[in-house]
């Protein structure tokens with residue numbers, strides 16, 4: 392069996408930390424090289440190799456891929472929807488050029504698999520709102536969504552033209568307690584837990600009835616690894632797969648949190664992220680992922696909320712013990 396050497400780019404972000412740790416368990420700590428532009432995340436420190444790397448510097452990226460004998464790349468560096476609207480040129484440039492740098496080097500070197508995530512942000516106001524299908528009208532209105540949709544077609548192109556085995560998932564909003572989210576519209580669904588535990592209240596930047604597709608991080612990590620480990624002949628979608636787990640509104644998640652923290656209260660002050668959220672579907676049809684690589688989520692809203700609260704409370708207790 393070929394010995395895999397994996398490079399995770401953007402390893403210090405919300406997904407990167409947990410994905411790197413999960414990959415290290417499977418492939419061996421020394422075979423998974425974490426990289427990012429920022430300082431190493433403390434959850435990664437001491438768990439395996441780390442290199443400081445700007446994915447926009449193609450020469451340095453190329454050097455690292457050769458030096459580390461990399462056979463698989465997970466590219467997670469990106470600017471997300473809310474931050475992207477503040478600096479559209481930067482978001483387009485990072486989100487596109489990082490992908491092209493990785494795809495070109497993968498084509499020319501010994502990299503036989505690439506993972507690059509897309510997002511439900513590819514969908515726009517003209518896409519179906521409920522159970523949004525894999526193939527449908529796609530007219531994104533954010534620069535982030537435009538960059539993801541263009542990226543999906545670059546992945547498809549490199550697979551068909553150059554045989555680069557690149558795979559992708561359109562993640563919904565991801566909820567996690569290990570590392571903080573980085574500038575998305577769905578970030579409220581993480582912030583709400585932190586504020587519920589520390590302040591007993593949360594001021595939400597979306598309206599109470601704004602439904603969005605969401606997923607708990609353990610499901611997202613499992614989906615990613617299951618897709619990457621599926622036999623190549625089962626992967627029929629080479630743009631990016633729809634995946635789904637749950638769908639809820641701020642009012643619904645607040646009610647769920649109240650079951651655990653009865654004095655929790657929520658207020659609403661919608662801002663520039665409201666129209667972004669309203670442009671996306673409320674729920675997703677993931678039947679292609681179910682059929683091709685047997686995708687099935689484990690966490691619904693109530694299981695996710697219970698697990699988030701118990702893990703965040705434990706972290707809080709440990710932090711207070713250290714003070």
Ligand code: NAD
Nearest residue numbers: 401403404405406428445446468469508510562564565573
């Ligand atoms: P994040 O912002 O938390 O992490 C991105 C990481 O990339 C950061 O650690 C950042 O320092 C790093 N980075 C930025 N520019 C870089 C550069 N030039 N070179 C190297 N590293 C750089 O993002 P995330 O939430 O972990 O998302 C990872 C991927 O998943 C992105 O492509 C994102 O679009 C996609 N995605 C995320 C979500 C979500 O809810 N988190 C949903 C859909 C899709």
Ligand code: AKB
Nearest residue numbers: 471472510575576577
């Ligand atoms: C965002 O809100 O930008 C991300 C995403 C759904 O891609 N969480």
